[in-house]
Amino acid sequence: MDAIILQILNGLDKGSAYALIALGLTLIFGTLGVVNFAHGALFMLGAFVAVTLNKILTLSFTTVDETRTDFLGNPAKIETPYVEAWFGPEVGGWMIEWSVPLAILVAIPVMALIGLVMERGLIKHFYKRPHADQILVTFGLAIVLQEIVKFYYGANPIPTPAPEAFKGSFDFGALLGFDPMTIIYPYWRLVYFLFAMVVIGAVFAFLQFTTFGMVVRAGMADRETVGLLGINIDRRFTIMFAIAAIVAGLAGVMYTPILSPNYHMGMDFLVLSFVVVVVGGMGSLPGAVLSGFLLGILQSFASMSQVTSVLPGINQIIIYLVAIIVLLTRPRGLMGRKGVMEE
Amino acid sequence: MFGLDRKDLTLFLVVVALALFAPFLLNPFPSDSGLAQFNAGYPDLMQRFVIFGIFAIGFNILFGLTGYLSFGHAAFLGVGSYAGVWMMKLLTMNVIPAIIISVIFAGLLSALIGWISLRRSGIYFSILTLAFAQMCYALAYSVLTPITGGETGLQLNLDDPRIIGASQTAEGNIPVPHLFGLEMNQTWQLGMGGWEFTFSAGYYLAAVVMLVSFYLAIRLFRSPFGMMLRAVKSNQQRMNYTGLNSRPYTLAAFVISGMYAGLAGGLMVAMDPLAGAERMIWTASGEVVLMTILGGAGTLIGPVLGAGLIKYLENILSKINKGVLEQWFAVMPDGIDTFLVTIVYPFIGKGWHLTLGIIFMLVVIFLPGGLVEGAQRIGKLFRRTRKPAATDDPEHHPKPQPHVGE
Numbered sequence: 001m002d003a004i005i006l007q008i009l010n011g012l013d014k015g016s017a018y019a020l021i022a023l024g025l026t027l028i029f030g031t032l033g034v035v036n037f038a039h040g041a042l043f044m045l046g047a048f049v050a051v052t053l054n055k056i057l058t059l060s061f062t063t064v065d066e067t068r069t070d071f072l073g074n075p076a077k078i079e080t081p082y083v084e085a086w087f088g089p090e091v092g093g094w095m096i097e098w099s100v101p102l103a104i105l106v107a108i109p110v111m112a113l114i115g116l117v118m119e120r121g122l123i124k125h126f127y128k129r130p131h132a133d134q135i136l137v138t139f140g141l142a143i144v145l146q147e148i149v150k151f152y153y154g155a156n157p158i159p160t161p162a163p164e165a166f167k168g169s170f171d172f173g174a175l176l177g178f179d180p181m182t183i184i185y186p187y188w189r190l191v192y193f194l195f196a197m198v199v200i201g202a203v204f205a206f207l208q209f210t211t212f213g214m215v216v217r218a219g220m221a222d223r224e225t226v227g228l229l230g231i232n233i234d235r236r237f238t239i240m241f242a243i244a245a246i247v248a249g250l251a252g253v254m255y256t257p258i259l260s261p262n263y264h265m266g267m268d269f270l271v272l273s274f275v276v277v278v279v280g281g282m283g284s285l286p287g288a289v290l291s292g293f294l295l296g297i298l299q300s301f302a303s304m305s306q307v308t309s310v311l312p313g314i315n316q317i318i319i320y321l322v323a324i325i326v327l328l329t330r331p332r333g334l335m336g337r338k339g340v341m342e343e
Numbered sequence: 344m345f346g347l348d349r350k351d352l353t354l355f356l357v358v359v360a361l362a363l364f365a366p367f368l369l370n371p372f373p374s375d376s377g378l379a380q381f382n383a384g385y386p387d388l389m390q391r392f393v394i395f396g397i398f399a400i401g402f403n404i405l406f407g408l409t410g411y412l413s414f415g416h417a418a419f420l421g422v423g424s425y426a427g428v429w430m431m432k433l434l435t436m437n438v439i440p441a442i443i444i445s446v447i448f449a450g451l452l453s454a455l456i457g458w459i460s461l462r463r464s465g466i467y468f469s470i471l472t473l474a475f476a477q478m479c480y481a482l483a484y485s486v487l488t489p490i491t492g493g494e495t496g497l498q499l500n501l502d503d504p505r506i507i508g509a510s511q512t513a514e515g516n517i518p519v520p521h522l523f524g525l526e527m528n529q530t531w532q533l534g535m536g537g538w539e540f541t542f543s544a545g546y547y548l549a550a551v552v553m554l555v556s557f558y559l560a561i562r563l564f565r566s567p568f569g570m571m572l573r574a575v576k577s578n579q580q581r582m583n584y585t586g587l588n589s590r591p592y593t594l595a596a597f598v599i600s601g602m603y604a605g606l607a608g609g610l611m612v613a614m615d616p617l618a619g620a621e622r623m624i625w626t627a628s629g630e631v632v633l634m635t636i637l638g639g640a641g642t643l644i645g646p647v648l649g650a651g652l653i654k655y656l657e658n659i660l661s662k663i664n665k666g667v668l669e670q671w672f673a674v675m676p677d678g679i680d681t682f683l684v685t686i687v688y689p690f691i692g693k694g695w696h697l698t699l700g701i702i703f704m705l706v707v708i709f710l711p712g713g714l715v716e717g718a719q720r721i722g723k724l725f726r727r728t729r730k731p732a733a734t735d736d737p738e739h740h741p742k743p744q745p746h747v748g749e
Binding site for chain 2: 033124125129130132135136137139140141142143147148151177180221267271274275278282312313316317319322324327328330331
């Protein structure tokens with residue numbers, strides 16, 4: 001029992017990332033009808049917003065302390081970050097430590113801007129082109145974005161730590177009445193899951209309870225009619241693209257303490273996220289979220305040692321296997337609607 | 344001749360001439376001049392030109408004719424490579440059995456994957472093939488390590504149980520792949536003034552195979568079967584309504600293009616007997632898509648051009664480093680040269696993927712028909728100055744007919 005709970009928990013953080021990326025992909029697909037292969041790159045850019053903020057906050061100047069010496073006998077050089085000099089060591093130290101959560105505030109405008117520029121500059125011209133062209137151009141864009149990041153940040157992963165307060169692990173076993181230390185779960189993964197739930201909830205609430213969201217939902221159902229009613233649906237869809245970019249970016253920002261960002265993390269997640277979208281049903285938002293968590297948990301179960309000893313390597317291919325089975329038995333995915341991508 | 348009409352024959356002969364004289368044509372600069380770094384006439388690169396040409400020709404049979412965008416073709420190339428290396432390990436160092444077994448294995452795998460994936464079309468097909476290819480990659484990388492060599496890849500060893508031929512040479516080396524005694528890495532040099540031309544046995548084998556597969560592709564494009572595939576691309580629904588089941592045709596196209604990929608994999612092994620899982624990763628599948636699009640999907644010569652161009656750019660751009668760049672711009676005044684170096688630097692050396700991505704985007708955005716369409720547009724520009732605009736196509740603008748009974 002405790003092993004099962006542990007595996008479910010282990011699947012949650014990866015599942016959250018899949019769900020967030022897949023949610024954005026589905027939003028873009030449902031509104032603009034565009035297959036966005038560059039969505040993984042947006043996830044990666046979000047992670048690098050966090051990296052950049054961390055780097056900026058830790059920018060330091062060097063002072064020489066004559067009273068102390070280092071192990072070679074030279075006067076010790078002390079690196080003081082500028083923020084600590086400006087705001088005092090307490091506030092500055094706090095800012096550096098909390099750079100990942102702070103990056104959320106930076107990532108929202110940055111990702112919105114990137115999303116808007118991408119949509120207006122490139123995607124706009126591909127509404128009417130075949131899906132193959134959309135896949136290809138966004139694939140090219142993904143390569144370009146990832147190479148730019150590689151040029152400036154190098155090819156190695158850049159560790160970006162979580163705040164000290166979330167460093168440890170949480171003992172679920174004691175909480176649920178099992179033996180202590182049987183179900184331990186890192187705090188930050190818990191934070192990631194809760195954060196993902198908040199973001200997903202916010203997106204759904206935005207679509208469900210605001211007038212803007214209502215119009216967007218109407219546009220997803222029948223774009224032409226909404227346009228004929230005199231509503232500038234294109235502009236709203238552009239904003240939805242920006243929101244999808246923000247969601248992917250935030251998923252990336254918060255994922256940095258779990259996985260040190262490297263330039264190809266977007267590509268790694270993209271393929272799986274596409275599988276998630278297809279399993280959930282193209283164009284279905286709840287389907288994307290549901291299948292994101294499902295596949296994340298499934299993957300974590302498949303990587304249990306009891307399973308891999310029977311079926312070696314199943315953890316590597318389980319998601320693809322499930323996707324193939326789902327696509328062949330339920331061609332519209334788990335929660336796909338009729339009439340979406342039926343050609 | 345050869346069952347080709349005049350236009351195709353001309354094209355084929357041009358390709359034959361290009362392939363046979365490539366060691367001359369790709370070496371336009373004397374070897375001691377500063378431009379020698381732009382030469383492409385050395386065996387390794389020329390082999391890659393023709394091998395990836397075969398890969399792209401095969402991909403074009405599927406994508407160019409039927410419009411089904413497969414994102415998993417690298418899996419067939421990878422499987423072909425593995426099968427080829429095993430053939431060399433177990434049977435003989437002769438390349439013919441290795442190439443044949445590569446084609447067979449790739450064909451079998453593509454029949455299986457195609458049979459399942461072709462149940463769906465459009466984006467679903469792309470994602471299914473992508474999922475299958477990633478699955479093959481993951482398997483080759485982890486579980487199948489005894490067969491594939493996992494991370495290190497599959498190589499020949501000194502103690503391979505080779506049935507025909509020794510497991511090591513008299514000097515204790517691993518034997519070299521050969522074609523009935525003609526070793527694949529054998530080269531002949533021809534010096535001519537400042538020029539140095541290299542002819543390699545491996546290149547000529549690959550080139551001949553490429554010419555044969557190019558010829559087959561032309562025949563396939565012009566055959567009734569090819570017409571059927573084009574019909575699938577233009578309107579599959581209408582085809583189904585006329586009572587035709589298009590699945591066998593698309594499956595055949597898928598298997599044929601998979602076998603071309605396997606052939607390319609087998610040739611890679613023939614040139615250099617090793618195989619690795621990284622040949623199967625999905626960005627490798629993306630690369631062949633790129634070659635086909637860049638050259639012109641659905642055209643005969645396009646994929647070959649695209650493959651050549653990309654492999655050339657890859658090779659040349661990744662060779663240029665900062666030092667070379669500074670040397671080029673040294674003639675410029677100070678300040679401007681450092682400025683130019685900083686601007687150009689991200690696009691060369693390790694950053695050549697960036698250039699590739701940008702070229703790719705530009706082609707998809709502005710020139711969906713690829714280089715061939717670009718050439719046609721330029722050609723039309725020149726022709727228009729001489730000839731008046733082409734008359735309307737009568738099929739698409741029918742003349743008003745008198746009504747019945749009038």
